[in-house]
Amino acid sequence: MKEIIKIEKLNKIYDTGAIQVHALKDLDLTIEQGEYVAIMGQSGSGKSTLMNILGCLDRPTSGSYLLDGINVTEQSENELSLVRNKKIGFVFQSFHLIPRTSARKNVELPMIYGKISASKRFQRAEELLKKVGLEKRLDHMPNELSGGQKQRVAIARALANNPPIILADEPTGNLDTASSVEIMELFSELNREGATVIVVTHEEDIAEFTKRVLRFQDGHMISDVRREE
Numbered sequence: 328m329k330e331i332i333k334i335e336k337l338n339k340i341y342d343t344g345a346i347q348v349h350a351l352k353d354l355d356l357t358i359e360q361g362e363y364v365a366i367m368g369q370s371g372s373g374k375s376t377l378m379n380i381l382g383c384l385d386r387p388t389s390g391s392y393l394l395d396g397i398n399v400t401e402q403s404e405n406e407l408s409l410v411r412n413k414k415i416g417f418v419f420q421s422f423h424l425i426p427r428t429s430a431r432k433n434v435e436l437p438m439i440y441g442k443i444s445a446s447k448r449f450q451r452a453e454e455l456l457k458k459v460g461l462e463k464r465l466d467h468m469p470n471e472l473s474g475g476q477k478q479r480v481a482i483a484r485a486l487a488n489n490p491p492i493i494l495a496d497e498p499t500g501n502l503d504t505a506s507s508v509e510i511m512e513l514f515s516e517l518n519r520e521g522a523t524v525i526v527v528t529h530e531e532d533i534a535e536f537t538k539r540v541l542r543f544q545d546g547h548m549i550s551d552v553r554r555e556e
């Protein structure tokens with residue numbers, strides 16, 4: 328299998344002037360295409376820092392990160408945003424939908440940056456919302472949707488440019504149990520269809536959906552366990 332993520336000796340130090348926070352310490356990590364991974368650990372252990380680096384939203388202080396063979400630490404800001412748009416779909420705990428903007432328009436947005444024609448965007452947004460079970464909510468505004476529905480719009484949006492990697496940082500953190508299960512089943516389906524899916528959670532029940540669990544403590548990866556099917 329292809330190594331889609333390869334990290335070596337990665338460090339992230341936040342320097343806020345008065346204090347330095349060493350959020351990731353000498354991390355080595357390889358993830359192959361098609362894996363389904365949970366990242367666990369207490370608050371402050373470095374999970375979001377890792378996700379932001381994986382998703383090219385932030386850069387490491389040192390070390391290397393190869394994303395689908397591209398050395399992203401050597402990329403300019405512009406190159407990096409292109410890589411991000413093509414390779415990564417990001418899902419956040421608090422959904423990050425654009426308010427007063429329909430579900431369909433929210434899903435279309437990444438395609439506008441991806442330079443896809445208006446009619447194609449319109450069609451594809453509908454297909455994606457259908458895929459996540461929201462074909463009857465195309466024109467609903469975010470405030471007219473439940474938490475679980477908002478997260479499904481966010482997942483449809485993450486899929487807009489058909490990225491090989493889906494990164495989700497505590498995607499069920501604001502959801503009830505039933506909606507959480509639905510969201511994880513959706514990620515499982517995307518994984519079966521070939522996506523590499525990485526989910527941060529601190530709930531064991533949620534991690535159960537995945538096939539490999541990485542645990543972090545104080546910036547170190549302290550365990551890496553693959554589950555037999």
Ligand SMILES: Nc1ncnc2c1ncn2[C@@H]1O[C@H](COP(=O)(O)OP(=O)(O)O)[C@@H](O)[C@H]1O
Pocket residue numbers: 341342343348349350368369370371372373374375376377
């Ligand atoms: N932008 C930032 N500036 C300074 N320190 C930060 C910043 N982001 C995170 N940290 C610190 O880095 C450590 C890891 O944070 P984070 O990756 O958000 O942890 P987690 O997602 O596991 O809760 C924490 O000590 C946190 O306070």
Ligand SMILES: [Mg+2]
Pocket residue numbers: 374375376
């Ligand atoms: Mg976090």
